[in-house]
Amino acid sequence: MSKKPDYRPNVAMIIVSNNYPEKKEIFIAQRNDLLDIWQFPQGGVDKGEEVIDALFREMEEEIGTDRAKIVGEYPKWISYDFPEKIAKKMKPYKGQTQRYFLIKLKKDAQINLDTKHPEFVNHKFVDIDDVLNHTAHFKKPVYETVINYFKKEGLL
Template identity: 60%
Template sequence: MSEEKRYRPNVAAIILSAKYPEKVEFFIASRNDVAGAWQFPQGGIDEGESPREALFRELKEEIGTDEIEIIAEYPGWVSYDFPKMIAKKMYPYDGQKQKYFLVRLKPGAKINLKTKEPEFIEYKFVPYHKIFRYITYFKRPIYKKVLEYFRKEGYI
């Protein structure tokens, strides 16, 4: 009998620039602990915290602002397993179970990666067709699934 996998509850933000909907460009950031690993901001959901509360907290902690408007929420949870190189660091979890939000930066919102505990060293806004040139390999299937949902729903 196989042991059941343990997934860390997590929230992820697909951030569109303040130029949305006139211009659709996505925020991606490069992690400071894995060279060349680009991703959307994400983070764990604390005990007793709702996914929406975690979303705002994580954005403030990771990119220095929670000045966003929620456009849409992915209807379910998606999960992925950590690759071996990350699994040891994330023990006792085997992967993450994520709730995705599509958000827009409010006009005038200031991104600041030099937070109390920086996770990213660089960020950029890219059009949809360039996202997967940057995103780290093990997150691509989840990102494709979630982004395709938001495309089909007419948000992007």
């Protein structure tokens, strides 16, 4: 893991529908605390937790299912800084360092945003070429880097 003590370790997922690879639709969800913000599901890696375990735990916690399989993984940790307004709430962290995974939902996966601690109020699948038009500005450089990597690998 990247040794950035002021960055919160995190897993993030680019989820494709079970129509993948025929259709390259990407899951995004609308936050419940920032209604104009859409993002990929993500969450912290607990101390001592394996990254893959954190990935499936966070998926279940955020979208109500872990019925998925890993299609690809971005090969290194990638970081971003929180905007000042968010950084105040996230002290002592000034940003997040993340591991990104490309995830395909299984046919029997049922998305349910009404989880124990709901983070999202809505979700949708958008075309890969349209996804950045919907997402938070401060995350776009990371999203673009990771999406371009998966495209280059022939996965998106």
